[in-house]
Amino acid sequence: MRRAVWPPWVWYLIALAVAVVAYFGTPDTWLQTISYDAIAVSGAVAMIVGVRGNRAVSARLWVAFAACQLLVVAGDFTYAWYARHLHISVYPAPADVVYLSAGFLEAMVLVLILRRRLPARDSAGVIEAVILAGAFALIAWVYLMKPVTRSTELTSAGKLVAISYPVLDLLLLALLARMLVGGGARNGAFRLLAAGMTSYLAADYAWALSDHFEFEAGTFVSHLMDAGYLIAFGLFGAAGLHPGIRDLAAPVQVVGRRFSRWRLVLLTTATMIAPLLLAAQAWHEHNHVADAPAIVVGCVGMFLLVVARMAVLIRQVEGQASVLERQAEELTELAQRDTLTGLANRRAWELALPLALDHARRDGKSLALAVLDLDHFKRFNDQYGHQAGDRLLKEAAAAWAAGLRSGDLLARYGGEEFALLIPNCGGAAAAELLDRLRPLTPSGQTFSAGIAVWDGQESSVALFARADAALYQAKGAGRDRVALAAV
CATH class of the missing domain: 3.30.70.270 (Reverse transcriptase/Diguanylate cyclase domain)
Known part of the structure; x- marks a missing residue:
């Protein structure tokens, strides 16, 4: 019997899993930095090799996406150089400029990819993406941005950099949501890319929230959060190696989509974040809501977005009803028309x-x-x-x-x-x-x-x-x- 041969992207994921597990054993030295950066670089290289080998549509955009990952690695190496070699700790640091530049360039590349993939107007998809991003924007403002604006320890430049990180994450989250609710086939490359972005954002929010709540992350927990980034880099590389990357940036036809159960659950959860945050603050602060203005804006915004989504859905239903009515009339006409002569039958x-x-x-x-x-x-x-x-x-x-x-x-x-x-x-x-x-x-x-x-x-x-x-x-x-x- 002939043995099954696994494709390169599967072998790469296996090697990634082994490397990430081995990373947990590295000490807090240059060995850890080199191990981390080597895994991250392998993901970018794998994406470039895969995109070229699979002759992907809009290959230059995918290469630019991989270049953004290399720029992130450069930022990490810059941070390690200042911390480990020069023993300098400043904020904002030169590494922050590299990190933020890489992030915003990556967002621009993703916008171009999504514009190529979803060229048609899709009001429903845009509204759903804004609903999901808006829910996280409220959390980001309450726990990440607002405390920065009131900080007396940060300079103006430090506040600007500190706020830029959650803003960048919200931008990437909105693009991820737009990709998930958009049309087109969900092939293997699509799932790997979406999983990579999810892992990256999860790691980013984990670091940000642990810093806000002053959680002292031990070696294992910090390695665990680092693993989120490493898995993201690896999933991007596997997406490039997957044959599905060939058509991932190709234009797709956006048609009326079925309002699936998972989408309903996701949007319901997003719209419930504002009232849940209100209840949490009222519970812990004895009916005092510190962020009442932001929560009110969030609730009103979510309500208007839901109404807009319902309006789009109603228009879709009316359009489908009109099409069905026209088709019924055509079928009635055909049923009463002789096919040979065209006369009444x-x-x-x-x-x-x-x-x-x-x-x-x-x-x-x-x-x-x-x-x-x-x-x-x-x-x-x-x-x-x-x-x-x-x-x-x-x-x-x-x-x-x-x-x-x-x-x-x-x-x-x-x-x-x-x-x-x-x-x-x-x-x-x-x-x-x-x-x-x-x-x-x-x-x-x-x-x-x-x-x-x-x-x-x-x-x-x-x-x-x-x-x-x-x-x-x-x-x-x-x-x-x-x-x-x-x-």
């Missing part, structure tokens, strides 16, 4: 005849009904073939219909037999009309017809039966003629 005739009788009874006007039959049609088929017979039926129907009034109804009753309703018309006028139609029959063929004028009392079945009997009289008299049924 027998079903449409049987619906129209009783209505015509009702109108004639109500208006007190006459109504004539004629039954037409092509003469010697079987012989024509046998001599020229069924395709010629179908062509004769089609051309005859078109020629006769062109000679009728706008209110007359010509239907194909079955085979070579046709039925004609002539409102507000007596027997002599109906016979004259049919005599004008007989010469219009193509291919030198003729037809016979029987006419019956409604007596004002008989049923549609009886009226048709009289016209049909008159048709047989016309055929018995030699064909190519019109017979009028006796009253």
Whole structure:
């Protein structure tokens, strides 16, 4: 039996897992820095190699994304150089400039990728992304940004840098949410990239919140948070190696999406963050809400966004209902239309005849009904073939219909037999009309017809039966003629 061969991206993930586990054993020395940066660089290199090898759409953007990861590694090395070699600890530090530059450049690259992937307007996806990002923005303001603005220990530059980090995270979070709620296939590369961004943001928020709550992270916990970044770098590299990266930046068609259960849960959770934060502060501060203005703004914003999302959903439902209604009308039309001749079929005739009788009874006007039959049609088929017979039926129907009034109804009753309703018309006028139609029959063929004028009392079945009997009289008299049924 042939053994299964794992693709390169699977082997890379296995090697990544081994390297991350080994990283937990490194001491707080240059060995730790080198190990961390080596794993991170491997992710960027793997993405570049994979993107080029898979001939990905918009390969330059993916290479730029990998370059941003290398810039993050440069920031980490700069931080280690100042801390381990120069023994200098300042804030803001040169490494912060590198970190923030890499982050905002990465956000710009992701915006370009998403614009290529989702070129069409998608109001629903944008609103959902803003809802998710807005919920985290409230948390970031309360626990990360607001304390910075009130700090007396930081300089203006330090406050600007400290606030820039959560702002950058919110930007990346909004882009991640936009990617997740957008259209397109969720292939392996998509899942690896989304998982990498999630891991990166989780690690970033873990460090930020631990610093806010003054949590003293031990060696294992700090290694665990570092592992979040390393896993992100590795998942980016695996995404590049995955064959799905080839079409990940290709334009996709955004169509009406089903409002899935996971999306409903996610959006519900996001909209509940503001009231939950209100309840938490009221509980811990004895009904005093320190961040009431921010929470009010968050609640109002979420309410308006939910209303906007509902409006988009209602428009989608109305649009789908309009499409379904139009399709139903088209199906009804098709169901009542003969596919060969384009005339009304027998079903449409049987619906129209009783209505015509009702109108004639109500208006007190006459109504004539004629039954037409092509003469010697079987012989024509046998001599020229069924395709010629179908062509004769089609051309005859078109020629006769062109000679009728706008209110007359010509239907194909079955085979070579046709039925004609002539409102507000007596027997002599109906016979004259049919005599004008007989010469219009193509291919030198003729037809016979029987006419019956409604007596004002008989049923549609009886009226048709009289016209049909008159048709047989016309055929018995030699064909190519019109017979009028006796009253």
